[in-house]
Amino acid sequence: MGTITFLLVLSFLVFFHELGHFLAARYFGVKVHVFSIGFGKKLYAKEYKGTLWQFALIPLGGYVKMKGQDDTKPGLVEEGNDSYNNKTPLQRIVILFAGPFANFILAAILYFVIALAGSNSLSPTIGNVQENSPAQKAGLEVGDVVVKINDKEIKTWDEIGAYIVSSQGALKFFVQRENKVLVKIINPHISDAQNIFKENIKKRMIGISPAPKIVTIYHNPLSALTYAWDKTIESSKMIFMGVQKLIQGIIPSSEVGGVISIGKVISDASQSSIVALLAITALISVNLGVLNLLPIPALDGGHIMFNLYEIITRRKPSDKVFMYLTLAGWMILASLMLLGIYNDINRIFLKGE
Structure with missing residues (x-):
């Protein structure tokens, strides 16, 4: 088959x-x-x-x-x-x-x-917090769900990394923990990392990694057009x-x-x-x-x-x-x-x- x-x-x-x-x-x-x-x-x-x-x-x-x-x-x-x-x-x-x-x-x-x-994506749920990282110092915990960073609504894990990398200065994280929404001020640091081609690079990070949870995002026709354009350009690049x-x-x-x-x-x-x-x-x-x-x-x-x-x-x-x-x-x-x-x-x- x-x-x-x-x-x-x-x-x-x-x-x-x-x-x-x-x-x-x-x-x-x-x-x-x-x-x-x-x-x-x-x-x-x-x-x-x-x-x-x-x-x-x-x-x-x-x-x-x-x-x-x-x-x-x-x-x-x-x-x-x-x-x-x-x-x-x-x-x-x-x-x-x-x-x-x-x-x-x-x-x-x-x-x-x-x-x-x-479309299926990784959930913005924190699966690990690194020791002595900006995230740990700010009080983020495993199981926290990132719902917003500054004024940006967060629906997928990829949006977290993209926003951190493109931003400057300290960030205001809104995280859901059980039935409460907490606000944490986090100042990302420049850290060593690898890109998808396994090249060593430096980028803004806060020291968190995702939980193995999938979230399904449904789009209306207008946002679906934006998604299709972005994915086609991203894949081509x-x-x-x-x-x-x-x-x-x-x-x-x-x-x-x-x-x-x-x-x-x-x-x-x-x-x-x-x-x-x-x-x-x-x-x-x-x-x-x-x-x-x-x-x-x-x-x-x-x-x-x-x-x-x-x-x-x-x-x-x-x-x-x-x-x-x-x-x-x-x-x-x-x-x-x-x-x-x-x-x-x-x-x-x-x-x-």
Whole structure:
């Protein structure tokens, strides 16, 4: 069942990505010969309005085949106003960007649905108070629930940390203890910590950690839009930073995951709850959007760079350069895929995770 869920989720994400390319191409009058979910041999195909819609044997991606575009034939020229190669560089950039953009839109829609259905977060309940910390000196105790800091209403644990880090000076904490609301003045101190990439940093802290309690937050449509926007931006930034840290060597290559890890995560989420599955799907959708914008030839981002080059220099890159860079891009992608599969096998099967 987990494998079926993985394939359905992946096909769903690929469909939206390719739909973005398809709709932008049709908007500019480009003929689309094929809209494929998967690669390789056709399993099912049906022609509709001049486009062959198909499912293929290998369901790990997809593509739209437009008139006048073929990575294996960079010099391909197909006449007619409905040809991709006859569109302006800016129009081609819009067509290329539309795929990743569709992934961001899909993620925002999923986060919006999650917000309406009820998003799960850590409760703002204190599970531990460090010795000699500002929190202990102010009188906070295990089991206290933070309900407000200064004028900011607190509903989740993440809001506590975010407010402390972005604030200055002493803070007025309102905490619920049994049936009473107590007011505590706390002056955070600068302390050593680690970020999500395990880098050593310094930040304002008061010395508390959360209790293992979950709270479900329900949003109205207006606040759900804000939640969806914030989560999509937050996820995008996190993935962009993750790629940057990987390139810098801060994140080891052993952390790169492949299709096996993705399948396991989706399978685990599907067994947890529909909200968990939607959350993972949204995160993977953002991941696809970000990764496809990387300036690697053979990806949308690489093709966008080619068109930017054409806009700046007013000439296309030579067919030879285009082919060599595209082959290099495919080699990079193949290497990353093999690395991810190797890490998956090592992590899941050899280490028993």
